Amino acid sequence: MGTAVANAFLKKDLTVTVWNRSPHKAQSLIARGAHHAIHIDEALGASSLLLISVLDYSAVQDIFHLVTDGHLDGKTVVNLTNGTPEEARKMAAWVNAQGAAYIDGGIMVTPELIGQPNAFVLYSGAEDSFRAVESTLTILGSPAYVGEDPALAPLYDLSLLSAMFGMFGGFLHAAALLRSEAVPAAHGTPMIMSLLKAMIELFPEIAHEIDTREYPTPSSNNAMMATALRNVLDGSREQGVRDDLIEPVWQLFHQGVQNGQAARDISALVPLLFMSHSAS
Numbered sequence: 001m002g003t004a005v006a007n008a009f010l011k012k013d014l015t016v017t018v019w020n021r022s023p024h025k026a027q028s029l030i031a032r033g034a035h036h037a038i039h040i041d042e043a044l045g046a047s048s049l050l051l052i053s054v055l056d057y058s059a060v061q062d063i064f065h066l067v068t069d070g071h072l073d074g075k076t077v078v079n080l081t082n083g084t085p086e087e088a089r090k091m092a093a094w095v096n097a098q099g100a101a102y103i104d105g106g107i108m109v110t111p112e113l114i115g116q117p118n119a120f121v122l123y124s125g126a127e128d129s130f131r132a133v134e135s136t137l138t139i140l141g142s143p144a145y146v147g148e149d150p151a152l153a154p155l156y157d158l159s160l161l162s163a164m165f166g167m168f169g170g171f172l173h174a175a176a177l178l179r180s181e182a183v184p185a186a187h188g189t190p191m192i193m194s195l196l197k198a199m200i201e202l203f204p205e206i207a208h209e210i211d212t213r214e215y216p217t218p219s220s221n222n223a224m225m226a227t228a229l230r231n232v233l234d235g236s237r238e239q240g241v242r243d244d245l246i247e248p249v250w251q252l253f254h255q256g257v258q259n260g261q262a263a264r265d266i267s268a269l270v271p272l273l274f275m276s277h278s279a280s
């Protein structure tokens with residue numbers, strides 16, 4: 001991802017200095033005109049804007065341990081590394097204590113799509129610091145600034161990833177069910193896509209119910225869905241397909257039915273997802 005980010009800036013003829021733990025990985029970027037910093041301090045000395053994209057926050061910490069005291073002073077750090085809201089808050093506090101501004105970022109596309117029209121990147125942190133570098137960041141994709149708290153970009157990021165991975169899990173289970181009778185996944189996929197597209201259209205209405213905590217009693221209610229999910233579990237086992245991807249989803253609906261939400265819409269299940277009742 002770091003290579004794709006650097007490439008996007010090079011394509012716009014910006015001056016780019018790159019550093020990576022394994023220096024040989026910078027070769028393709030150097031060939032395209034990037035300056036190569038042998039030590040991270042050199043990279044910091046080259047610009048007031050520092051973008052970081054590494055595996056996780058522990059890797060970011062490892063890199064910051066290499067920085068000589070005082071070299072972060074006055075910089076703007078944009079950390080595009082995937083992590084948790086709490087990690088972002090702690091990182092922001094540490095970076096701010098070094099005299100630098102901190103923006104947390106969440107890239108919502110694969111490296112191939114960086115800089116493409118439908119690419120978007122989440123950002124959070126001090127708004128004036130973000131606005132000062134926004135035009136540069138726009139080169140990577142549409143910036144979605146979600147608020148002053150640095151924890152917000154990773155919060156949105158993990159929320160979006162939850163929705164995506166939940167969908168992937170469902171799709172993989174669907175494909176396994178089809179394969180259990182030698183039906184090619186490709187045969188069922190157009191129907192799966194059609195169903196999911198129709199369901200996605202319901203999200204804004206369900207989100208409104210979640211936010212207002214007013215849960216309607218539609219014909220497609222939690223009791224019906226818990227029964228359908230039970231059939232998915234039973235049918236999967238009959239077909240020799242593991243039920244452990246779908247079982248927790250059934251558990252949630254079942255719990256809803258047990259807790260008086262049988263006649264309500266799925267929005268009524270969100271409070272059950274909190275570990276402590278007060279947070280719901």
Ligand SMILES: NC(=O)c1ccc[n+]([C@@H]2O[C@H](COP(=O)([O-])OP(=O)(O)OC[C@H]3O[C@@H](n4cnc5c(N)ncnc54)[C@H](OP(=O)(O)O)[C@@H]3O)[C@@H](O)[C@H]2O)c1
Pocket residue numbers: 001002020021022025053054055056058059060062063080081082083107108109110111
């Ligand atoms: N790839 C995607 O589709 C995608 C999409 C959105 C967001 N992201 C996020 O972007 C970030 C980077 O992902 P990626 O796909 O580029 O991962 P990657 O190909 O595995 O690259 C990881 C990078 O982290 C560096 N790194 C790991 N541990 C380190 C350490 N202890 N100290 C210094 N550097 C260290 C690696 O350095 P070496 O080269 O020396 O190993 C490498 O440059 C992740 O947070 C990921 O979640 C990725």
